[in-house]
Amino acid sequence: MSAEATAINMAARASIWLKPHRIVLMLIALALVLCAAFFMRWDWLPQYWEMGLMGLWRSLWILAVTCALGFALAVPLGLAQAGGPIWFSAPAKVFCTIIRGTPLLLQLWLLYYGLGSIFPQYPWIRESWMWPYLRQAWPYGVLALTLSFAGYEGEVMRGAFAGVPRGQLEAARAFGMSRWKIFRRIWLPQAFYRALPTLTGETVLQLKSTPLVATISVIDIFAVSSKVRQDTYLTYEPLLLLALIYMTITGILVFAFSRIEARIPVKIG
Amino acid sequence: MTAADASNPGAKLIDAFLPASAAGIMELLSPVAPGWGGTLLVGLLHSVEIAIGATCLGLMIGTAGAFGKLYGGPVTRDLLAVYTTVVRAVPELVLILLLYYAGTDLINQVLTAIGYQRIDISGLAAGIFVLGFVQGAYSTEVIRGAILAIPQGQIEAARAYGMSPGLMLRRITLPAMLPFAIPGLANLWLIATKDTALLAVVGFFELTLATRQAAGVTKAYLLFYLAAGALYLALSLFSNLIIGRVEAWSRRGMPSVKEAR
Amino acid sequence: MKTVLKTFAAALLLGVAAMGVAKADPVKVGVAAEPYPPFASPDASGKWVGWEIEFIDAVCAEEKLDCVITPVAWDGIIPALTTKKIDLIAASMSITAEREKTIAFSDKYYNTPTGIIGPKDQKFGATPEDLKGKVVGVQVSTVHAVYAKKHFGATASEIKEYQTQDEANQDLAAGRVDAVQADAIALGEFLKSDQGKACCDMKGNVAPDLEVLGPGVGAGLRKEDTELKDKINAGIKAIRANGKYAEITKKYFDFDVYGDDPQSN
Numbered sequence: 001m002s003a004e005a006t007a008i009n010m011a012a013r014a015s016i017w018l019k020p021h022r023i024v025l026m027l028i029a030l031a032l033v034l035c036a037a038f039f040m041r042w043d044w045l046p047q048y049w050e051m052g053l054m055g056l057w058r059s060l061w062i063l064a065v066t067c068a069l070g071f072a073l074a075v076p077l078g079l080a081q082a083g084g085p086i087w088f089s090a091p092a093k094v095f096c097t098i099i100r101g102t103p104l105l106l107q108l109w110l111l112y113y114g115l116g117s118i119f120p121q122y123p124w125i126r127e128s129w130m131w132p133y134l135r136q137a138w139p140y141g142v143l144a145l146t147l148s149f150a151g152y153e154g155e156v157m158r159g160a161f162a163g164v165p166r167g168q169l170e171a172a173r174a175f176g177m178s179r180w181k182i183f184r185r186i187w188l189p190q191a192f193y194r195a196l197p198t199l200t201g202e203t204v205l206q207l208k209s210t211p212l213v214a215t216i217s218v219i220d221i222f223a224v225s226s227k228v229r230q231d232t233y234l235t236y237e238p239l240l241l242l243a244l245i246y247m248t249i250t251g252i253l254v255f256a257f258s259r260i261e262a263r264i265p266v267k268i269g
Numbered sequence: 270m271t272a273a274d275a276s277n278p279g280a281k282l283i284d285a286f287l288p289a290s291a292a293g294i295m296e297l298l299s300p301v302a303p304g305w306g307g308t309l310l311v312g313l314l315h316s317v318e319i320a321i322g323a324t325c326l327g328l329m330i331g332t333a334g335a336f337g338k339l340y341g342g343p344v345t346r347d348l349l350a351v352y353t354t355v356v357r358a359v360p361e362l363v364l365i366l367l368l369y370y371a372g373t374d375l376i377n378q379v380l381t382a383i384g385y386q387r388i389d390i391s392g393l394a395a396g397i398f399v400l401g402f403v404q405g406a407y408s409t410e411v412i413r414g415a416i417l418a419i420p421q422g423q424i425e426a427a428r429a430y431g432m433s434p435g436l437m438l439r440r441i442t443l444p445a446m447l448p449f450a451i452p453g454l455a456n457l458w459l460i461a462t463k464d465t466a467l468l469a470v471v472g473f474f475e476l477t478l479a480t481r482q483a484a485g486v487t488k489a490y491l492l493f494y495l496a497a498g499a500l501y502l503a504l505s506l507f508s509n510l511i512i513g514r515v516e517a518w519s520r521r522g523m524p525s526v527k528e529a530r
Numbered sequence: 531m532k533t534v535l536k537t538f539a540a541a542l543l544l545g546v547a548a549m550g551v552a553k554a555d556p557v558k559v560g561v562a563a564e565p566y567p568p569f570a571s572p573d574a575s576g577k578w579v580g581w582e583i584e585f586i587d588a589v590c591a592e593e594k595l596d597c598v599i600t601p602v603a604w605d606g607i608i609p610a611l612t613t614k615k616i617d618l619i620a621a622s623m624s625i626t627a628e629r630e631k632t633i634a635f636s637d638k639y640y641n642t643p644t645g646i647i648g649p650k651d652q653k654f655g656a657t658p659e660d661l662k663g664k665v666v667g668v669q670v671s672t673v674h675a676v677y678a679k680k681h682f683g684a685t686a687s688e689i690k691e692y693q694t695q696d697e698a699n700q701d702l703a704a705g706r707v708d709a710v711q712a713d714a715i716a717l718g719e720f721l722k723s724d725q726g727k728a729c730c731d732m733k734g735n736v737a738p739d740l741e742v743l744g745p746g747v748g749a750g751l752r753k754e755d756t757e758l759k760d761k762i763n764a765g766i767k768a769i770r771a772n773g774k775y776a777e778i779t780k781k782y783f784d785f786d787v788y789g790d791d792p793q794s795n
Contacts, residue, residue: 113697113700116700116701116704119703119704120703134706137706215693217691217692226605227670227691233609235609235613
């Protein structure tokens, strides 16, 4: 693109924002923000700053880990449903139906408190190597969120695997590729490209699910805002700031994914 | 627990579900008073009530929002864009907390400002309002997409007949967009049934909170959480069944998707 | 189009309004929506029972108030009061200077010591040294959460906060926390349950700290509702005097939960 075209493009972009009514709306928004800054109480911010950063880090970390693990689990789940024999596809389908048919909050409490209520009956659990993890809350949060992501994305991957044209797979077979090679070189990449556009949405949904871990005593950014609410008896300020933080993260996620999508050449046959 | 029970792994497994005894499971889940089954069912009823109310409210907001986004003035369109973007970017739990405390307060202030008396907003109304507001943003997008999917010729034909906007909405736009909107709206209904669980966090009595209370009193955590899970699952499977029928009905007279491909 | 939008908006508002209209002027008594025996817990038929429920019913009956029990989440009970979702908090809330910055309290209506429980197979007490390296569970936004942070924060390995008291107890039974600090009576009730009997016992009462733990439990009210406050105070005095308080207490406890008489009264 020439420099001239870029300049025109920029001007066009700027003019979208500079329509008279938009300027008025933005001024009103700015006034609201300034009112909030001046008339609401923000003196608690310095005291909770460090805690908030820790919480934010924990939220993001949980988001990244559960999305990665969940996607890794979604591939076999989708594959089993799309082309597996019945003893693979049926359990995968049941798993996806259960995860998608019940609230995540309930799954989380079932894992944390439900499993927890079994522990006293089995004293050997407390001697096992897993106990240091079972004792803490975050592994349950990570597990529940991972299973949830796998359940929803598994359904997407099923459609993606099933959507790869048979001709491509048949052509690969005609080339004499082994089944593993067909999967690795043709089927998985094609399905992945198909599922890619849904990943943005699913990741944002996953981000919006992370605050639920606060209900099982994991201190994420949501839990920090609850703590501020309880300590200062302020209702709106911490929640408004929290909403702003989540909106920023969502914005960054959407932007990053659109960049990644633009970079990956679309080769859907 | 006796010594004989302790050595028996089967009894241990049952104990995991229940501190008392195996026969006690049915007793705990029985729908009449000493059992907690009735409490769970009342909770389920509340969940369904809220989900229905929220979906209806969401549909109203969504229809108005979609028309505003498509045909409204520039200010309306921008404000609706802000509404749908913000609601879809912020976790439902945060929105529920914000709206539960601020939203109902705001309604009262608006009502007093326009001269009505201050009203007492019940938990049910607050729950419906909060979830409906969230659903509205998603419905707006679904319905907007569905209206855009209507073949342009149909609208032009209606206009050519000299139909008023209201009549056109009722006779052409709404019925014609339905088949395109139903899959998305059905998905929203399923989300609504599950989102009611979040109201447990603000202390609203629905299935998840009922379960939490039953589990807390009886200490049979695993049993009650599994029972509630079964109820939610039954609700969503039943919904899927109905949705399939409705989808087939709304597509009547249209070429089948398979044939069209 | 505008008219359609306007009709929708009006219909929405009226719809919400119609759903919300309720009968005039019952006093909505907020209780925490969680089992907190023996003070307040739901029974299987959905009715709320317990000492505190009977107590507040007696006060309301004495003052001819039309009281309705309204369960709300404990961690949002003060916002619920200030945004008028409820008119009165009767949820074993301790009177503290910190809370009095936001809400008003009636006179105290009970006061019990604060205890610590832990697993049976471990021997320790309730001092900061005893809790060294231990994970202590408390309920969020209670005086116990503040106390534990202030006195055990330096020595304990972690202070874990739970949304409900019952969940803290549950995690003690599961072994995820080493000790739970709460109201000694509520803990005693847990220790009487099958689960509590099997796992845990009382380790002792914590050292008093009037500033944090407060002089006892009172009913929470909005600051401007002085009329209701006077009525509740008069009601408490009346049932203390006419024996109703003692009668209810006898049903649940073998001692007087009221604690010491305040000197200044």
